[in-house]
Amino acid sequence: MKRPDWWRSDATAPFRLGPRMLPGRVWTASGCFGYGLAAHDFTAADCASPYAGLGAVVTKTVTPLPREGNPMPRLVETPCGALNSIGLENVGFDAFLTTVLPELEARGVPTIVSLAATTPEDFGPMVRRLHDAASGFRHWHGVELNLSCPNVAEGGHDFGSSPATVARCVAAARADLPDRALLAKLTPNTADIAQLAVAARDAGVDAVSAINTVVGLDVDLRTGQPYLPRRFGGYSGAAILPIALAKVDQIVRGTGVPVVGVGGIATVEDALKFFALGAVAVQVGTAQMRDPFAAARVAAALGQWSSS
Amino acid sequence: MTGRPAAVAAFGKVIANELVSSAFHRLDVVLDVPFAFLPGQFVMINEPGPRAWTFSRPFSILAGDGDTVALLYRVVGRGTAALAALGPGSPVSVLGPLGEPFPAPAEGQVTVLLGGGVGLPPVFAWWRRWGQPGDAACFGARHAGEVPWGLLGDTWRVSVDDPAGLAAGHRAASGVVTSLVADDAELPDGPRVVTLACGPWPLLRAAAALARRRGWRCWVSLEEHMGCGYGVCKGCVVRVADGGHERNATCCQDGPVFDAERLPGLVGSDLPTCGDGPTGAKGGCA
Ligand SMILES: Cc1cc2nc3c(=O)[nH]c(=O)nc-3n(C[C@H](O)[C@H](O)[C@H](O)COP(=O)(O)OP(=O)(O)OC[C@H]3O[C@@H](n4cnc5c(N)ncnc54)[C@H](O)[C@@H]3O)c2cc1C
Ligand SMILES: Cc1cc2nc3c(=O)[nH]c(=O)nc-3n(C[C@H](O)[C@H](O)[C@H](O)COP(=O)(O)O)c2cc1C
Ligand code: FES
Numbered sequence: 001m002k003r004p005d006w007w008r009s010d011a012t013a014p015f016r017l018g019p020r021m022l023p024g025r026v027w028t029a030s031g032c033f034g035y036g037l038a039a040h041d042f043t044a045a046d047c048a049s050p051y052a053g054l055g056a057v058v059t060k061t062v063t064p065l066p067r068e069g070n071p072m073p074r075l076v077e078t079p080c081g082a083l084n085s086i087g088l089e090n091v092g093f094d095a096f097l098t099t100v101l102p103e104l105e106a107r108g109v110p111t112i113v114s115l116a117a118t119t120p121e122d123f124g125p126m127v128r129r130l131h132d133a134a135s136g137f138r139h140w141h142g143v144e145l146n147l148s149c150p151n152v153a154e155g156g157h158d159f160g161s162s163p164a165t166v167a168r169c170v171a172a173a174r175a176d177l178p179d180r181a182l183l184a185k186l187t188p189n190t191a192d193i194a195q196l197a198v199a200a201r202d203a204g205v206d207a208v209s210a211i212n213t214v215v216g217l218d219v220d221l222r223t224g225q226p227y228l229p230r231r232f233g234g235y236s237g238a239a240i241l242p243i244a245l246a247k248v249d250q251i252v253r254g255t256g257v258p259v260v261g262v263g264g265i266a267t268v269e270d271a272l273k274f275f276a277l278g279a280v281a282v283q284v285g286t287a288q289m290r291d292p293f294a295a296a297r298v299a300a301a302l303g304q305w306s307s308s
Numbered sequence: 309m310t311g312r313p314a315a316v317a318a319f320g321k322v323i324a325n326e327l328v329s330s331a332f333h334r335l336d337v338v339l340d341v342p343f344a345f346l347p348g349q350f351v352m353i354n355e356p357g358p359r360a361w362t363f364s365r366p367f368s369i370l371a372g373d374g375d376t377v378a379l380l381y382r383v384v385g386r387g388t389a390a391l392a393a394l395g396p397g398s399p400v401s402v403l404g405p406l407g408e409p410f411p412a413p414a415e416g417q418v419t420v421l422l423g424g425g426v427g428l429p430p431v432f433a434w435w436r437r438w439g440q441p442g443d444a445a446c447f448g449a450r451h452a453g454e455v456p457w458g459l460l461g462d463t464w465r466v467s468v469d470d471p472a473g474l475a476a477g478h479r480a481a482s483g484v485v486t487s488l489v490a491d492d493a494e495l496p497d498g499p500r501v502v503t504l505a506c507g508p509w510p511l512l513r514a515a516a517a518l519a520r521r522r523g524w525r526c527w528v529s530l531e532e533h534m535g536c537g538y539g540v541c542k543g544c545v546v547r548v549a550d551g552g553h554e555r556n557a558t559c560c561q562d563g564p565v566f567d568a569e570r571l572p573g574l575v576g577s578d579l580p581t582c583g584d585g586p587t588g589a590k591g592g593c594a
Contacts, residue, residue: 031541032536032541033540034538034540034541038538038539038540038561039315039538039540041314042314042316042317042538043313043314043315043316043317044316044317044318044343045318045319045340045341046319047317060540060542068555068556069542069545069556072532072533072544072545073533073543074533074542075363075533075534075535075541075543076541077361077362077363078362080362081362082362082363082535084535084541085542086542086543089542089545089556159562169388201548222414226554230349235361238362272403286362288364288540289363289535289540289541290352290354290360290363290364290403290536291317291401291403292317292363292403292538292540293317
């Protein structure tokens, strides 16, 4: 598309987020690009690399201990999106620190580490260890607290929808993260997302990411049962773009808290809608799963206007 | 992992998309970049642009050469139905090659290839690249009409569940595909024989059981529901044995080809549950 007249920024230029300069405003969303390593040798005729122009890869959420995740099937495609019930399968914090993060640094991948924990107080020790292990890393830019994954019985839903709990998580993490960006990722499955954003800001985040997946369910008519063994899944993809835009708008206009927009972004047009509402950055999730170059293509489209 | 060709995210145009039997379509696509693959690898296919499905669909590579790739598929749902409707010149997006291939042949190896239904492409590709006169290439289908005779030529042994309607000049045994080699005395017992299998779950089970009985090695290509196809979503896990433990592996990146002995769901139980895959999903490549 042509650059709209109202758009004057360069989303691929470095920008400040709290104590940190980030390389750009187009990121990949947690859980949809793994740890950011699987596509390092992929090529395409029209795009230099899956990482070209990216401001950050937000890693798959890492938990204190390794998790095997939920039973299969874990994904259901719907006409304009998908339901997932991965169950936070991840290598665990120790393996992440010793093997994954150093490789991201060695490959120069701008990284935001997504963390989840069982209690708010778990975030403190995780962030401290991260800081001890990686304070010299140039490409580690920050932490995103996943306060909103609706899949995990002991974390998920309630945990991230109480402002008081959000504040405790953020405070625990902020105390040991003086020089990296701190974000809290909010759930849309709540009556008042703005209240959560305010609680997160007052406790010290530099921005909130909105939104995580929307609780959804689909029924397999052959069996009359939900497709997913856990019944509910997280709804994502094109279908949730208007929901994400509404939540971002509620936060920006209601509170002024900086927001990173996530939800249904596949193209530069989708991303521009979030920027139009005042988002400071955007993340590409489900679309990155079908095209490892999706976020890089969005960044390239935005970047070409910086010189025009 | 090493030695696999790097994946390309390519734009392609359909050259041909035709029925090659009563049930199987062959899709030939020309890509905008060079393409190389190893037999057993697959591609993720989608329609580019706003008509794209949320997730691309995985298909094993039947053939590929320079800048073309060929697939063989059966229509089972809306994605494959949409695929079947694409005429010459239609655009498609192709991500691949992906996944762990079948092993290349070792010195002195005798290979038994077992393909069932649309599980044919990976074993067919292996045969085309590395097949030797002493190998046994076997294909099984439900009935004679499903068999892509033109593709198989006369080197392939064919079995059908139901031999009714077999045309003159076509030869097929009746029964399951493993019966074509189960008691073949020309094939020695022991690990010099390597079985490569892809097909519905009962075929994979039968292949693993036969291999065990005769002391052959056995590799199978699995099918799981997939999201990304390149290892980032963890939507396609299968249970594998690792030392004394079981752990998750991704079908798309650690597989789809696995050593049958490492799949507890395949060799662990002697109660075949038709249609049940390693994790309770659909099962083999069919
Ligand atoms: C590595 C790999 C290689 C494959 N190679 C081939 C091939 O060479 N030729 C071929 O015809 N097919 C192949 N398949 C299967 C093919 O991907 C599915 O048939 C296709 O995704 C179905 O898409 P659809 O939109 O038509 O079906 P949908 O509408 O999505 O689904 C139709 C039905 O099929 C089931 N289903 C969908 N996808 C899968 C899946 N991946 N595994 C099990 N059940 C599924 C659904 O649950 C549903 O019941 C392969 C799959 C994998 C994982
Ligand atoms: C398969 C899958 C796995 C996800 N895993 C995580 C996760 O581990 N942590 C997290 O914060 N969000 C996770 N998400 C949510 C996404 O990061 C994103 O917030 C959401 O999908 C909406 O964006 P989208 O429509 O662009 O996908 C996951 C989403 C999908 C589809
Ligand atoms: S399909 Fe996404 S990890 Fe295998």
